[in-house]
Amino acid sequence: MPKNGAAHLASLQDDRCVFIDGKRVENVTTDPAFRGAVASACALYDYQAAPENIETMTFASPKTGARVNKSWMMPTSHAELVARRVSIERWSAQTCGMLGRSPDHVASTFVGFRMGLDVFGANDPKRAAALADYFDYIRDNDMFLSYVIVNPQADKAKSASGQPDKNLVASIVDEDAEGVTIRGAKMLATSGILANEIMVSGFQALQQGDEDYAFTVAMPLATRGLKLLSRRSYEGAATSTFDYPLSARFDENDAVVVFDDVKVPWERVFVYRDLKMAQAQWHQTRAHVMQNYQSMIRLTQKLHFLLGLARKIADLNNIITYPQVREQLGLIAAKVANMDALVIAMEAKGEQFGQYFVPDRSLLCTAQVVAQTTYPEIVEAIRLLSGGGMIMVPSSHLDFAADETADIIARTQRSPVAGSHDRVKLMKLAWDAVGSEFGSRHLQYEMFYSGAQFVTRGNSFRFFDWDNAKTRVDDFMASYDLDVENKLNVAAE
Template sequence: MVKTGKQHIESLKDGRTIYIDGRKVADVTTDPAFAHAVATAGSFYDFQAAPENIEQMTFVSPKTGDRVSRAWQLPRNHRELVERRQALERWAALTCGMVGRSPDHVASTLAGFRMGLPAFRDNDPARAAAVESYFDYARDNDLYLSYVIINPQSDKAKSASGQPDPHLVASIVDEDAEGITIRGAKMLATSGIMANEILVSGFNALQAGDEAYAFTAVLPIGTRGLTLMSRRSYEQAATSAFDYPLSTRFDENDAVIYFDDVKIPWDHVFVNKDLKMAQAQWHETRAHVYQNYQCIIRLMVKLRFLLGLARKIAEINNIINYPQVRETLGLLAAKVNNIEALIIAMEAAGEHFNGYFVPNRTILCTAQVIAQTTYPEIAEAIRTLSGGGMIMVPSSFADFETPETLAIIEKTQRSVATDSEGRVKFMKLAWDAIGSEFGSRHLQYEMFYSGPTFVTRGNSFRFFDWDGVKGFVDDFMATYSLPEGASLRPAAE
């Protein structure tokens, strides 16, 4: 048996608490603010369950013998790593790379934790046992998880415990024989509304005194006391699929999450008031590498889509033969290929880690740094190529239904490459990708989902082989010296 979209959508009817526009959502699967995004979530599972895809998209759980998403696979060699990536690539293509927190993202985090089990074990065997058993449970039920690992913005000059309200940031407020109780907020639960469970953890720096904030746990989204405060729904605001082809389908949602004294059992707690492990869980395992490898794969797919948009704009406006336009497109193609090349490189230079085969860490860090500037550059180049084309469009599909406006559309929406309907359809797609509220949110997402630049560049600094490059310089400098007799300094002892 393999999970289907219908099963996933049914599983979201679990009494979850979501608020939007001042109202409580009765059923996320049918609510106009979320229904299409939820259907997209289901489409991932239908795709992997289709007979023609099942071999590529799933693998056999070593525990149950059932097929589950390859996102849960722990590759042992380069071939398995590439096979898993190809499955992730196909999932990303279903949404043109527009769903960032698809089910393979947090599955990759948990896989990274699982591969780093010895780090948890050395620290606290009971917490390691929780990681191990939860991983099996999540994999064998092919769960969709979201995560919140960032503290809500407030006074950035103070750490979690130094905020005027000690319960702003989610922390452990109680513990007993059964588990921990948490209170406070985290941001941002992207895809939380359509996930089964959520991983709550911390990536922000912590300091002595912040122990209560240093925890990692998982819990079902439907848990009593857990509230998702959704941002505005772009899919609900979109007038039609013709006008907003991406907003209407792929608005994965982002939400602030609030825990009102929520109890979590010990077998769902991976880190408990432990400043050291709160950091080590990311970097002494391969969680950070593996989750961001998934992000870069998804980004590569999205950039291919944007590159297609850029090329089509040039053809539709017949600017393709201008040398400057070809130069721009050549530069964009190189930037997109660069991200693809980094994926191939991090696999080819992959590392053995506790018996598993994982992408190369420093190349992953490189890809993250480069990706953060590549996306805004490509988005800006599309705006440059488009000029006013994405704005010079009828207000909505309804203008095609009114004879007067249809006549003007036919006269004014001209292209050497397509008819007036094709031109409007394309320009509206390009605007939804780049300029609509949905498109604009994507720019913010790509700039920040993996942390601000000082974090990604800090990791690049941290994991780079500085000894190698310094040694290179030192070795070269050892090949020459002051000319003999030129120095008045006494010779070194």
């Protein structure tokens, strides 16, 4: 049987070091700050293990034959790529696309690394062998990984080694026959609290002198010296599931990660003090493509959910007959369909990468750029359609329990298509999606998780086929010149 929720729940009951509100968390699976998100992660594994889903959600490990999640699959054809995408869609739909870093995200990163094993091997065969073994290990144990690949913000005009505190950014500070020692911090691990292992690496550009910061390693969350400092828990602040239905279940958490002299064995070191590989691992393999392809598939599921909210709000207030409202909904529907189309297009225009079939890189970069503006536009549309409706809701579910306030709710929460209970329920859900602290964090997430706009637009510039575009202009300009013009003039005379 594939990994199920109970197995994942048990795996999180280790001595990982998580801090929140000044205290160390004893057990993330029961703590009110995290238990809802943990349950949602476990529900994903239960979904894949349900007999009716096993075929769609899992495949047989090429090494052990055991069924593991399909995100570990390395597709060799368009059909396999699409089958893998369907499993990602199904998982994302379980959480309305709200778990940005569900287990299939970093699994997809490692699939991309593994597809480019030759790139690692040409550089350092030992590190490549470690990567190949680790990939088998995490796939065959169907592990949930998080990653930290961005440095804490500080002086952005200086590189990692140029920061006044040399130990701010995680770096290799020592090594011996067993492995390396990491000291310093990384910006944020989303879902780290829900995961089994964490990959530590760097996506940002490095310079000569930054060699100690140029590494990729992985380790269990419960490694000694590894500490997570959680941001505020929106789940912990949620007064009830009725009032905060998304915060209560899908607050995947983000945490600053600190490495207090963490020892990492050589078997888990994949890039070692190597400026060239620190960049090549993303773009010469297909890691960047595969991880962000997963993100785009996940985003389509979230956008369809938000589109449903927008439409239901319009129906609720009976504004759906107004041409301006239909136009607004038509516009956002087109933007959502555009994201669907980009996913299908990057598969249809996919390329052979060695023996593997992968999505088209330029279209993936296009989708990332478009997504960063589409998401805020959809959020704004929901706010515009709702007006004050998301705010004129009662303070909490408790107002339904007291006769006097229940009566006020019944008299004031009106709609031609829904009762007062259903009206409040929908508006509270919409607020949690786009307005609450949880909803607001999602806006920030979708705008930044794949890099600031200058990064995603830079990648779009880098991978676009400019030769093709320029050749069209050159070919056309070659079809006429001064003498041709003269001839035409002569002919006209």
